[in-house]
Amino acid sequence: MAESRARGRLWRMSSHLNPSDGVSMEVCRAKGGATGLRVAILGAAGGIGQPLSLLLKMNPLVSTLNLYDVVNTPGVTADVSHIDASAVVRGFLGKDQLDSALEGVDLVIIPAGIPRKPGMSRDDLFKINAGIVRTLCEGIARACPRAIVNVISNPVNSTVPIAAEVFKKAGTYDPRRLFGVTTLDVVRANTFVAEVVGLDPKLISVPVVGGHAGVTILPLLSQPLQVTPAIRFSDEERHYLTNRIQNGGTEVVEAKAGTGSATLSMAYAAAKFADACLRALKGEDGIVECSFVASQVTDLPYFSSRVKLGRNGAEEILPLGPLTEFERKGLEAMKKELQGSIDKGIQFATSA
Structure with missing residues (x-):
């Protein structure tokens, strides 16, 4: 019996690092805040995403925190999940897990993209970050079209209109739910x-x-x-x-x-x-x-x-x-x- 319980605990721990294996909320003891909200951070392993993940883990209104990135998400997920705040932290890695990271969430935050460097204009940023934001918003339109979306990825003056056009094309656009974070x-x-x-x-x-x-x-x-x-x-x-x-x-x-x-x-x-x-x-x-x-x-x-x-x-x-x-x-x-x-x-x- 003790051995069985130990295996169960190990399985629950590993599920944070391997969300595709999954641990159902029915069998997981750590359900998070009962009345909390579900949040996804897209770009969670980046320079903004990591401290943002820490801060959102500490927010008592968050019950489930989904961390998504194309690299390094397991390590960030393991690190943040050790914080003694009630939100359950789940990691998602790579494009194949984007929709799973977004399914059923209430708030999506997008810090994904490259940072600005000395001498780099926001036009330079645009060339890379525009495509990233478009891809992520296509996932939002598929998996959580009613979520509130907070766009951080620069240049915000351009990425918010990109997000809006993606949602319009998908038939899910609601201007009340799309925010550029200034x-x-x-x-x-x-x-x-x-x-x-x-x-x-x-x-x-x-x-x-x-x-x-x-x-x-x-x-x-x-x-x-x-x-x-x-x-x-x-x-x-x-x-x-x-x-x-x-x-x-x-x-x-x-x-x-x-x-x-x-x-x-x-x-x-x-x-x-x-x-x-x-x-x-x-x-x-x-x-x-x-x-x-x-x-x-x-x-x-x-x-x-x-x-x-x-x-x-x-x-x-x-x-x-x-x-x-x-x-x-x-x-x-x-x-x-x-x-x-x-x-x-x-x-x-x-x-x-």
């Missing part, structure tokens, strides 16, 4: 503003609108929330903060000197946005986050702005609110570049 821009804005004004970043919430690359990133420094009295910036501070927020990614790429891009801060921001989506799926009210979504806030078809989240994804796209002359000029300056990135993604997806 939370890192908000996180940076809060941090950099806090440094300038000498406050705790948790007391500051700066809306960041537009897109997720360079000049398309527009922090609305006239509208930082939660701070009383309201913060007033000098022209010098406004220019410094806007430039630093827009170039935060380049700052990290150059500081890492060829060894990577913003992985840890991006994982933190992605986990923060994922948590907001999970809380909304559970029915929590009043959740508002900035995200790059299908939008009518401007004349651009996709735009990042404040979005009210609910059980079905984006419940309401909130207006920009009053802008300063500096912000209005920034908004006009970004439009041509952002529209070009959107068109590039649509053209890629529709010409395949």
Whole structure:
């Protein structure tokens, strides 16, 4: 009897590393949080995917965490599964297991792709990451068409339109359920503003609108929330903060000197946005986050702005609110570049 129980325990342990062999939730003692949600991370073995997997494993709203990548997933799965949080961690390796990784999940997060390196433009990233995102979204359309999808893979200004076109072709597109994760821009804005004004970043919430690359990133420094009295910036501070927020990614790429891009801060921001989506799926009210979504806030078809989240994804796209002359000029300056990135993604997806 003891030997039989030992074999059973070994089988359950090995199932985390070999999901195709499987362990049914009926016989597995570790069922995870009974009322939790199922999350899949596509690109879980990468520089963003690994710390993101750690953070999502620790989220009490997650009952099952599916980790997918084309390489190295067994090791990441074994490592993360040892953390004493309730989510069950399951690993999936290679294209043949993509649909299994996605089946029945509530939230899909896509950090897959190559990172930006010094001297590399987002156009360079596009050439590789566009195809990766298209393939993954085809899997989502097949296996979990009603899931909330969070796209991290850069360039977000192009990969979100690619995802949308894939879903349209499959007949599964719901604009409320597709989000480009721009939370890192908000996180940076809060941090950099806090440094300038000498406050705790948790007391500051700066809306960041537009897109997720360079000049398309527009922090609305006239509208930082939660701070009383309201913060007033000098022209010098406004220019410094806007430039630093827009170039935060380049700052990290150059500081890492060829060894990577913003992985840890991006994982933190992605986990923060994922948590907001999970809380909304559970029915929590009043959740508002900035995200790059299908939008009518401007004349651009996709735009990042404040979005009210609910059980079905984006419940309401909130207006920009009053802008300063500096912000209005920034908004006009970004439009041509952002529209070009959107068109590039649509053209890629529709010409395949």
